[in-house]
Amino acid sequence: MRLAGDSAAWRAFWRNPSALVGLTLVALVVLAALFANVIAPYPSHAGPVGDFAAMSAGPSAQYLLGTDTIGRDLLSRLIFAYRLSLEMAIVVLAIATPIGVTVGLLGGYLGPVSSYALMRLTDVFLAIPPLVLAMSITGFLAPSAIHGMMAITAMWWPWYARLAYNLTRAEKQEGYVLAAETVGASTPHILFREILPNCMPAILTKMTIDVGFVILIASSMSFLGLGAQAPTPDLGSMVADGARYMPDAWWLTAFPALAILIVVMGFNLLGDGLREAADARD
């Protein structure tokens, strides 16, 4: 299931309406996060100070999505929260994927003893429900965005180890691996130059979907107070703070919740579209 450079797969992708919706949502979120300073109507409201003359104001022409209890523009804070969320997701996946994939490749290719040891190690991490593991690690440290990232990375790599393990087990039987072994290629060469490139489409698809899920887990943690601390804008803690002023200041909860839905669903649809396009080719 190779995607890059395959025109049939790309045609399938461009003809899939839900994939295009996903792509649009993702593009909007990424652009907003990248150019937060330019796009946000009140960039300074990402900090602790807002407009004290307009506290807890509902949506209006001046403040499109309303203001919070100390008069900070909700739209600006959401845009900056997207920036933090995407940063977290990228850092988590950039660390968790190489670790997990390496463990999975080794586990799938090496002999039964090291394979057993590596995969039982993976099982230990998978035996703890993901959110519980991430929260308890943050609990041992101290609640902050950095520690949240470390904790989520620690719970995320085993899923890539599982994926790479299963892929490697299948690829190991292929002729090109046998050929490489026959000409005496080194194990690192076979793992990273022969097998890994053939696993990349599946790994990249999972990474796309996972961007949304990392953001979901991170916002769940900050909802409980285990993520970024005030005054940093964060999707989860904004929902938590807003829920205290329900139902009067409904916009404080409704819009951050909607923002989470948009980003998670965007990456979800995009990832599904990529997978279906890759499948369409096979």
Place this chain on the structure above:
Amino acid sequence: MPPLLRALIHRLVASLVVLVGVSMLMFAIARVIPGDPARIALGPNATEAQVQALRHERRLDQPIPIQYWEYMRELVRGNLGNSLYSNRPVRVDIAQYLPATLELIFAAGVLMTLIGLPVGVLSARYRGGWGDHLGRTGSIPAFVWAVILQLMFAYLWRLFPIEGRLTAALAPPPTVTGFLLVDSVLAGDGRVFFDALHHLALPALALAMAGIGQTSRLTRASMVETYRKPFIEMAHAYGFSESKIARRYAFRPALTPVLTILGLDIAALLGNAFLVESVFGWPGLSHYGVEVILHKDLDAIVGTVLIIATAFLIANIVVDLLVALVNPRIRFAGDRS
């Protein structure tokens, strides 16, 4: 020995190995982190001598492997250490809070299956319909569901209580299982039963909603896969009715992968329970877990995680047994080999 029993014993041993691994992992994280647990426990105002005394009492001045050995010796006796947050043994705390969480998760699991399976089956039969899009509800985190449901049904329409497990004026039934629904039936107390059910409805639904999307999508995928099999084609050729094919032939084979995934969903339920319990003030283990995490209560965190991991492993073994019951090929596989 029957193959099912042998497989069960094999799974139990493997789970025990994983649990020992979990305890090592949690212990390692708890002890390796920067900061002195004794200092954290006593707070910044304690004198150096007091900290030293606590370090000695809790064996924190000894090498980590010896500390782990001592911890495991206590663990085998059922002692999980003491909570600094509640000033009670962690075991007592967990025994008090666990049933509420299990009751909530069980109710949510039932709701998730009762809604997710039919939606999945129907959306496989009517592909491209509204049911297909319901699968996207998995993109809404559990805490958003909890907040939305609480706002609508508890604050605005006042149909359900806002939080808690039981109206304060009602006396809880004598504790037998810790499950209020079961205990109230045992005590023959109808008012408590319906009050508890009334309190349970919203949190259970919030918890279930986060998983319904995934359950229905997987059921759908599995049904679609099954419909492509030759035996369905044959059933069509025989002229059986659509509904008979769905019920009699397609559903059961499609159930096997779905059940396996339900096992994984339990992990999501256990994790999301932290969020839902915190919104609805549900006095369960997850609520306790959040409190001890925020208070850096090390023994209580390790104990809670160990119990949750155990519950997860047991749930998965139960799911595997169910799979074996549904699927005769797995049930009798041992006889042929």
